[in-house]
Amino acid sequence: MKHLNITLWGVLPYLVLLLFVAGSAWRYRYDRFGITTRSSQLHESRLLRVASPLFHVGLLLVVGGHVIGLVVPESLTERLMIPESAYRANALAVGGTAGLAAVAGLAVLVWRRLRTRAVRISSRPSDRALYPVLAVVLVAGLVATLAGSRSGDYDYRLGVSVWFRSLFALDPDVTAMSDAPLTFQIHTLAGMALFALWPFSRLMHAFAAPVGYLVRPYVVYRSRGSRVDPGPGSGNGGRSGSARAAGRPAAASHAFDGQRRG
Amino acid sequence: MDDYYEPWTYDYENLTAAPLGDDVPTAPPRSLVDGRPTAVTGGPNWDDDLGGGPAHLAGDPVLRKVSDDVRLEYENAFMFYLPRICEHCLNPSCVAACPSGAIYKRIEDGIVLVDQDRCRGWRMCVSGCPYKKIYFNHRTGKAEKCTFCYPRIEAGEPTVCSETCVGRLRYLGVILYDPDLVGEAASVEDDRDLYRAQLGCFLDPDDPDVAAAAEASGVPHDWITAARRSPVHALINRYRVALPLHPEYRTMPMVWYIPPLSPIVDALAGTGNDGEDAGNLFGAIDSLRIPVSYLAELFTAGDPEPVRDSLRRLAAMRAHMRRANLGEPEDPGIARSVGMDTAEMQRMYRLLALAKYEERYVIPTAYSAASGTGGDGCGCSLDTPGGPGMMPDGSSADAFHAPPKPPPQAAEPVHAAGPGGDDPPGRPRRVNLLNWNGHGRPDGLFPPRPQEET
Incomplete structure (x- = not known):
């Protein structure tokens, strides 16, 4: 069990990071032509018009919430005199709403992809791999947020976040992650799968943000x-x-x- | 998809694979999108030649503007084609709309192109182009558009659409313009001033100051001489018969049209008048089958004067040449009445009716643009590694283009480097291993063996 924990939470993140960075660089260098959303708006636009903004806006808020939750240590919010209850309420309200929006959007998008024949045919194998992983990440994250906030027994900012920051200090705190509840672990694992898939799927279009x-x-x-x-x-x-x-x-x-x- | 049409093919295999029977096998249409049998209800050029005319006539936005004085007696109308390609605008809205910066206007020749490696499929250009001349490739997820056949233009050859035009009515040439004036011209208040504002951006290549300024800014000398001989410059600026299409879109389009002089001669002759007489022709212009106001909505944002002037010049040319062909004495008054002289009229007639290939297409080659420098500026733009211009036998683009005429002062063009000289010397040859199928040994994968070097 100890070795498994070290592999999952001490080694795997670095492999994924390597794959993510090197894969993206490779894709940019050798397949710049392939970096596109591969929009299917031409095939079906009615559902897309609603679901796509719902999913993307929700996801952007979720990503922002992750930055706050993972990068900002609890000591900082305490120094800013933000009470723990207020932080949790905010995380539940904003994060939960955004997560719900993203999950709902994804559900409609997947349904559309499966049910609209033209869209289904234009899907690629990478899409088939990507959507289940994306669904697992979102659902597990949403469950963790809703369940965790209600019972209040696990504070991820003292566990998962510590592990996350320790990764970048090149001193992974394996126990901080292995003690986390199962939903968090599933969410994290699926998230790593997402980053591993990133360079080889349509997720590359996130880098096309028109800054x-x-x-x-x-x-x-x-x-x-x-x-x-x-x-x-x-x-x-x-x-x-x-x-x-x-x-x-x-x-x-x-x-x-x-x-x-x- | 419904706004365009569903691409389809035919199940040709059924013609040969159908079991023996009494019925002649057919090739039923199949959707290219999802492969299912489809009913073809629309397609490219579907409504050409008045097909669907009555259905679409009511939606014609130009007619709506002028409908007060236009009778919709459709059988009476004179049909004319309006071939449309990308306008390669001076103020291209597709370029401005592209979030990725993938669409660009080339400095050298003004051609608007999509960088396929940078396009990220935002599709803003599709809705951004008022002429609807950018298309979304649903397979590659990229925008595509008319390239103005840029590899041909670079080699001094006309675009395919021009070269193959049966009516020989397309002209290509260089226009010198001042890019600093474009923004101002595109923002004049009144739509009707846009035609003249755009004319104001164009520079007169015969003006020595313009030529000097152009040369100082790097426009090659033979481009300036080409601009002087440009048939497009003559039709737009000198004779003022060509007009822009929908200038009210404010993109400063660069494909201009000569308005059609619908068949009025026969109509006039039918009423017992001399159909070729200049005076009669001028009078008839206002009662053309295609009303001037309709043409004005197309070409000058509703200002009938430039259209009328253009049509009067064409009518005057007709009357003038009729007298010349019948051996009647010249009447300088005809030319003068439209602000031209007889020699000019003759030249315009020559350009419109007799012009040979070299007069219709005055295209300087891009090779001389880098004259004397050599290197990357030369050569065909398709000659990128793995690009379509890379001929397998190393014959380069010579198999595709006519060899460029070497400009007098230029260094030897790259294409004259001799057989097998497809790589400039001193530049390591690169092999894209991703395109390698794993069989054989692609050229350049290894340095040449000693015995292969001769």
């Missing part, structure tokens, strides 16, 4: 010479900035002309 859009000029100009090599060792491919930045008083453009006579 650059906030700062870039509206119209992107690029020179013919600065094309992006799909192969290894390219590295160039920056755009050349706006026309104003490029400072070209005259650029050339083709035009084409249809003419017809009666």
